[in-house]
Amino acid sequence: CHPLYAAMPTTVFEHMSGLAREAGAINLGQGFPDDPPPAALAEAAARALRERSQQYPPMAGLPELRDAIAAFYRRRQGLDLTREHVIVTSGATEAVAAAILATIQPGDEVLVLAPAYDAYAPLVRRAGGVPVFVPLAPPAWALPLAALRAAITPRTRALIFNDPLNPTGTVASPAECAALANLCVEADLLAICDEVWEMVRFDAPAHRSLMAEPGMADRTIKIGSAGKIFGATGWKVGWIVADPALATVVGRAHQFLTFTTPPMLQWALAEGLADDAMMDRQVRAWAASRAVLNEGLAQAGFAVLPNVATWFSCVDLARSGIELDDMTFAERAVREAGVATIPLSALWEGPDAPRQIVRLCHCKPAAMLEEAVRRLADFH
Numbered sequence: 001c002h003p004l005y006a007a008m009p010t011t012v013f014e015h016m017s018g019l020a021r022e023a024g025a026i027n028l029g030q031g032f033p034d035d036p037p038p039a040a041l042a043e044a045a046a047r048a049l050r051e052r053s054q055q056y057p058p059m060a061g062l063p064e065l066r067d068a069i070a071a072f073y074r075r076r077q078g079l080d081l082t083r084e085h086v087i088v089t090s091g092a093t094e095a096v097a098a099a100i101l102a103t104i105q106p107g108d109e110v111l112v113l114a115p116a117y118d119a120y121a122p123l124v125r126r127a128g129g130v131p132v133f134v135p136l137a138p139p140a141w142a143l144p145l146a147a148l149r150a151a152i153t154p155r156t157r158a159l160i161f162n163d164p165l166n167p168t169g170t171v172a173s174p175a176e177c178a179a180l181a182n183l184c185v186e187a188d189l190l191a192i193c194d195e196v197w198e199m200v201r202f203d204a205p206a207h208r209s210l211m212a213e214p215g216m217a218d219r220t221i222k223i224g225s226a227g228k229i230f231g232a233t234g235w236k237v238g239w240i241v242a243d244p245a246l247a248t249v250v251g252r253a254h255q256f257l258t259f260t261t262p263p264m265l266q267w268a269l270a271e272g273l274a275d276d277a278m279m280d281r282q283v284r285a286w287a288a289s290r291a292v293l294n295e296g297l298a299q300a301g302f303a304v305l306p307n308v309a310t311w312f313s314c315v316d317l318a319r320s321g322i323e324l325d326d327m328t329f330a331e332r333a334v335r336e337a338g339v340a341t342i343p344l345s346a347l348w349e350g351p352d353a354p355r356q357i358v359r360l361c362h363c364k365p366a367a368m369l370e371e372a373v374r375r376l377a378d379f380h
C-alpha cells in the first residue's frame with residue numbers, strides 16, 4: 001500500500017463503525033448518543049437557518065457565540081475570559097489540528113499521555129514534531145509525573161493533556177492538575193488541553209481546567225466541543241480558548257483549515273450555552289445510561305473499570321475470563337456477537353500498551369444497552 005498510509009492510518013472509529021454497518025451490529029464503538037439533541041437546540045438551529053444569513057460567518061466565529069462561550073466558562077469554571085480568547089472551529093478535532101499546526105515547529109517534541117485520542121500523534125508528526133508517549137498505568141490511570149519529568153528535553157515544546165480522559169472515563173485529581181501545571185511552568189511548556197468531556201462528569205466534582213492553575217493562563221490552549229456538551233456529534237462545532245495573542249495565532253491556522261463553521265449551528269449554540277438546565281439534563285441522562293451499562297456488564301460477569309466521566313466504560317477482558325487480546329475480541333465481537341467496541345490498544349502507541357481492555361459507549365437507550373450486554377454475555 002502507499003507509504004503515506006503509515007503516517008495517516010485509518011482511525012479506529014471509522015474502522016469499527018464500518019464493521020458495525022457491515023455486520024448490522026449494535027455500535028458501542030465510536031462515541032455518539034442515539035437520542036436526538038435537545039429539541040430547543042434543534043429548533044434554534046432551524047430558526048437560524050430560516051431567518052439568518054447563510055454566508056461565511058467571521059473567521060473567528062460569530063461574536064454572539066464567542067461571547068456565549070466566554071460567559072459559559074466564566075459561569076461554570078470561573079475562568080476570566082472575553083470573546084477575544086475564543087476561536088470557533090469545525091469540531092474539536094479541527095481545534096486540535098489548528099492548535100498543533102499553529103504552535104509546533106519541525107523538531108519540537110510533544111509529550112502525549114497514553115492512552116490518547118488517535119488524532120494527536122499523526123497531527124504532531126505532520127507538523128514536523130515528535131510525539132513522545134508517556135503511559136498511564138491501569139486500573140487507576142494515575143498521572144505519571146516522574147516519567148513525564150524524565151521525558152522532558154530541551155526540545156520539548158508542549159504537552160497534550162486530555163481531561164476527562166477518553167477512553168478510560170477517568171479524571172485528573174486537583175493535586176495532579178496542580179503538579180502538572182507546575183511542571184509546565186518549570187519546563188516552559190505549552191499545554192494543549194483537550195477538555196471536550198468537561199461537562200460529561202458524573203461522580204466527580206465540577207471540571208477545573210488546567211488553564212485555571214497558577215502560571216497557566218497564557219500557556220494553555222483549551223479545547224471544547226459542542227457535540228459532547230449537547231450530544232450532537234455530527235454538528236462538528238468546537239472551539240479553542242487561549243490568551244488573545246495565542247488565540248490569534250491558532251486562528252491563523254484555522255483560517256487555512258476550514259475558515260469558518262455553519263452559521264445556523266453557531267447561532268443555536270449561542271443560545272444553548274446560556275441554558276444551564278438544558279446542559280445539566282443531558283448529563284443526568286448519560287449518568288443513567290452509564291449505570292445501565294455498567295450494572296448490566298457487571299451482572300453478566302464482566303470486569304468494568306471505574307469510570308466517572310465521558311460516554312465510555314472500559315472492560316478488562318482478562319479479568320472477565322476472556323483470553324482474547326482486545327483487537328481480536330473487538331473484531332470477533334462485532335461480527336459474531338453483533339456488538340462493536342473499541343480496542344484500547346488502538347489508542348496507544350508503544351510496546352507497553354495494555355492488550356486486554358475494550359471501550360464501550362454507554363450513551364444509548366437502555367433497551368439497546370441491555371441487548372448488547374445479552375449478546376456479549378452469550379459470546380463470552
Ligand code: GLN
Nearest residue numbers: 013014029030031032166
Ligand atoms: N471522539 C469520538 C470517540 O472517541 C470519535 C470521534 C471520531 O470518530 N472522529 O469515539
